[in-house]
Amino acid sequence: MSFVRQPFGRLVLVCVLLIIWAAVAPQTAAAPQSSQPSITLIPADPLEWESPADSNSPAVWQQDGASRELMLFTSVAGQPTRHVGISIAHLRERQDVTFDPAPREGAWMEAVLQDEGGTLYGYYHNEITTEACEGSGKTLPRIGAARSRDGGLSWEDLGAILAAPPDAYDCGTANYYFVGGLGDFTVLLNDEHTEAYIYYSSYVRDAEHQGVAGARLPWAGRGEPGGKPLLMQMKHYLMILRSNVEMQLALKKNLQETKNAVRPILLEKYHDWDSQELIDGNIERAYREYSAKKAN
Numbered sequence: 610m611s612f613v614r615q616p617f618g619r620l621v622l623v624c625v626l627l628i629i630w631a632a633v634a635p636q637t638a639a640a641p642q643s644s645q646p647s648i649t650l651i652p653a654d655p656l657e658w659e660s661p662a663d664s665n666s667p668a669v670w671q672q673d674g675a676s677r678e679l680m681l682f683t684s685v686a687g688q689p690t691r692h693v694g695i696s697i698a699h700l701r702e703r704q705d706v707t708f709d710p711a712p713r714e715g716a717w718m719e720a721v722l723q724d725e726g727g728t729l730y731g732y733y734h735n736e737i738t739t740e741a742c743e744g745s746g747k748t749l750p751r752i753g754a755a756r757s758r759d760g761g762l763s764w765e766d767l768g769a770i771l772a773a774p775p776d777a778y779d780c781g782t783a784n785y786y787f788v789g790g791l792g793d794f795t796v797l798l799n800d801e802h803t804e805a806y807i808y809y810s811s812y813v814r815d816a817e818h819q820g821v822a823g824a825r826l827p828w829a830g831r832g833e834p835g836g837k838p839l840l841m842q843m844k845h846y847l848m849i850l851r852s853n854v855e856m857q858l859a860l861k862k863n864l865q866e867t868k869n870a871v872r873p874i875l876l877e878k879y880h881d882w883d884s885q886e887l888i889d890g891n892i893e894r895a896y897r898e899y900s901a902k903k904a905n
Contacts, residue, residue, distance in 0.1 A: 658683060659703050660690040664717035664734060665795060668697065671727060671760055680721070680729075680761050682706070687715015687736070691761045707763045712753055714738060720796035721761070722805060722831075729757040730831050731764060732807070734792040742780035742788050749778060750792030752809060756832070767832075770807075771824055774845040777813040787812045791822075803828055818848070846879065854895040858903060868892050 658666075662683040669680050681692040681700060694700035708716065716733035723729055733755060736748035751772040755764040771791050778789030794809035807824040853874055857867040871892050 656698055658692060658700060660692070661685045664793075665719040667718060667721040667731075669721050669723050669729065669761075671723070682718045682721060682731070682761060684717040684719075684733075687717060689716060689718040689731075689733070693760075704762065706757075706761060708755065708766050709763065710766050712755075712766055714748070716753065716755075719792075719794050722796060722798050724831070725802075729761050731755045731757065731761070732770075732794070732796045734794065735769070736787075736792070737790075739778060739788055741778060745780060745788065747782075747784070747786060747788045749773065749790035750787055750812070751790055752792060752794060752807065754831075770826065771809065773811070773813045774848060777815065777818075777848075779814040782812075782814075784812060789813050796826075798828065805831065815852070846875075849878065850875065850891060850895050851899065854892060855899055858896070858900055864893060864896050867896050 658681070660683045662685055664684045666681060666683045668682070671678055671680055678693055679696060679700070681694075681697065683690050683692065689706045691702075691704050691706050692700040693702040706718075712733065712735050714735065714737055716735055718731050718733050720732040721729055722732075731754070733753050734750055735753045736750045739745075739747065739749045751769050753769045754767040756767060757764045773790050780788055782788055790812050791809050792812070794807055797806050797808070798804075799806065805826040805828050807826060809822055809824070811819050811822045813819060850871070853871045854867060857870055862870065868889055872888055875888050875892075
């Protein structure tokens with residue numbers, strides 16, 4: 610089950626943030642070549658598209674011979690739609706896009722990047738209903754990637770590229786939509802076209818790991834991000850290692866006691882990993898790092 614979120618809700622948040630920035634920005638005369646960012650709010654007439662949207666609506670220019678067209682993608686209820694036109698205010702075509710295979714429980718296209726050959730890479734928010742919180746109807750979002758070679762009409766699903774640890778949910782959360790997970794994001798390519806930066810919202814159970822977070826994706830490896838599940842597993846491993854070591858520190862346990870407590874947890878969860886003998890070394894490094902931070 611997927612909820613239809615209130616359209617344009619994020620627009621209100623963005624406007625509020627812009628107003629706050631304008632209020633706190635230094636009130637000094639702007640230098641001709643200042644490197645400081647600045648924001649100006651100006652009146653504008655609303656733009657309305659034929660399709661509603663309850664996520665980001667990414668746009669990208671595509672060159673087709675002598676013509677240049679804008680591709681805009683809106684998403685609602687897990688279905689992206691492509692709009693084509695000469696500008697954001699003049700979109701003449703509208704068509705629902707297709708996926709092969711279709712992401713489970715829908716996709717909200719949050720960001721689209723284009724490579725030098727014209728291939729589009731889309732990054733989508735994907736909401737998976739959790740069986741752990743029976744009857745809640747809430748979901749665990751994750752972030753996936755897809756590729757299009759026909760201007761965004763059809764997409765090849767490349768799989769999930771970012772997901773929260775499977776046990777980092779809270780059935781009692783006050784969040785109306787999610788019990789955990791990662792999503793509601795944007796993706797930006799750096800000037801050198803070497804790395805893509807993903808800025809996402811984290812809804813996991815522990816407050817320490819909630820909020821806005823960032824991840825970096827090598828642009829050269831964009832074609833098969835779904836083929837790198839080990840990176841996600843390592844992230845989950847480090848989060849579990851840290852939380853358990855910090856728990857032992859809070860209990861004032863020494864290094865050996867911490868190893869004895871944390872080792873069985875990691876061995877049980879990652880019993881099929883190679884180099885099990887390195888676990889003690891990982892625990893020791895984490896213990897020394899976090900105990901030093903605690904002392905400071």
